[in-house]
Amino acid sequence: MSDRSDEELVRAIQSGDIFAFEQLVVRYQRKLQSFVFRMLGDDQSAADVAQESFINLYKTIDRVDSTKKFSSYVFSIARNTALSHIRKTKKEISIEDLEIAIEDESLYQQIVQKEDAMYVRRAVQRLDFKYRRVIQLYYFDDLSYEEISTAMHLPINTIRTHVRRAKDMLRKQLL
């Protein structure tokens, strides 16, 4: 399995490397099928929709911004493909299925939020140690400026400056 990141694979595909896409398929097919299975209810339909989602993804890959989070894009395509599939097969939606579809909307949001959180954590890991430490203490451990100042033996204004700079760096990475 390739060690290349999603962004590197997307850039390679956009540059003409067709078979870099195979690595993305292998990477995402299980997650995608599980996600779609909850909307459709059977293995074969989930596999078919996953296939179609990958084809749709490949056809639109030139429009993907390789600097932005790729996984959200993948799941959004899968969701839209699954919804089209449901409309095409014109299944009657029972109340139970409707409840599952509504629950799936929040499942979709949960998956996107989880991917968001991972992306933010990776961005924090890329910061310099002093900024990373301050962000972790402030946002993840919920300490106040005074508490961080005591823990890191630094003046409180320095802590404020570190937090502000770290936020600017994260903003640049994430946007």
Place this chain on the structure above:
Amino acid sequence: MKSIDVSEQVMQKIVRFEETRTRVWLRRFYIFLITLVIVLGVYLWISWKTMSDLHTWDLLNLFSEDWEIITEFWSETIMTFFIELPAETLIAALVVGAGIVGAFVITKKRRKIIALRRTQLANQKIKSKNKRV
């Protein structure tokens, strides 16, 4: 839920899609290029024919004469030559020529991508042939 490996089917469909897409793009590009080349050829031929009818080429015979004659009449001859040039068709030919160059420049990146894809598709075909053998 049983997860089914769809990677092979997906890649087969993508290979077919890419074969069609690159073929269509190349066909359109060559048709566009050949059309421009033909139009350029037509304009150049019209220009040449016009100049032949006006005997403009005969003016250049001056340069086969003696050096004294050339030095005396060269500027007048050159001026007459340029006046007799069919400006409209030559300008049109220039525009078309610029279009041909522009087509190559603008599509440089795209052609590189297409070339890489074609190489990969060709290698894939060889691999499949060898597998069958």
